[in-house]
Amino acid sequence: KAGVTQTPRYLIKTRGQQVTLSCSPISGHRSVSWYQQTPGQGLQFLFEYFSETQRNKGNFPGRFSGRQFSNSRSEMNVSTLELGDSALYLCASSLRGDNTEAFFGQGTRLTVV
């Protein structure tokens, strides 16, 4: 059974640009959550999608957005990139999104220069 796949693994962007990250959950899983990991703030919850609906959102500015498709694949978008957006972005997949068990991808390392 394939795990959670995040693409790309690494990205370098310039301030002011926008970026889209992709996450393919484990087959059959309908919940996808996104987290930002930085050395200073640690792991912070961004948002969660279940069956194409955003059910929960963390405390991030509106520049951070996401969506989920009918096949449960999810994308997150960050517009008008800032240096502080440099981070490891992790996606987690779970069957129902009820905190029973989540499986994480390897993450996308975003560097903003």
Next chain:
Amino acid sequence: AQSVTQPDIHITVSEGASLELRCNYSYGATPYLFWYVQSPGQGLQLLLKYFSGDTLVQGIKGFEAEFKRSQSSFNLRKPSVHWSDAAEYFCAVGAGNSGYALNFGKGTSLLVTP
């Protein structure tokens, strides 16, 4: 509001020695508790979880954790550490409702010496 505290930023243990990583949480009800491990450049791997029932839970790789409601703690233990256990360890709490959102501690970095 939920919060998770991992008091130890770094811990160094000798290979073969026992290990205990501390985790304290703040939450009104019985939380869902997790321990994850992260190797450099990798995602998070679930070691174990506690939802209810037996307060001593067994996980993968020989790890166990004990839920102590009176102390609001969920400490991770391993009787004999292997060099491959060197990694970052995160304690997390979930609300137990829908809309998956884990609240993570800042992590404890484990160094294993020969």
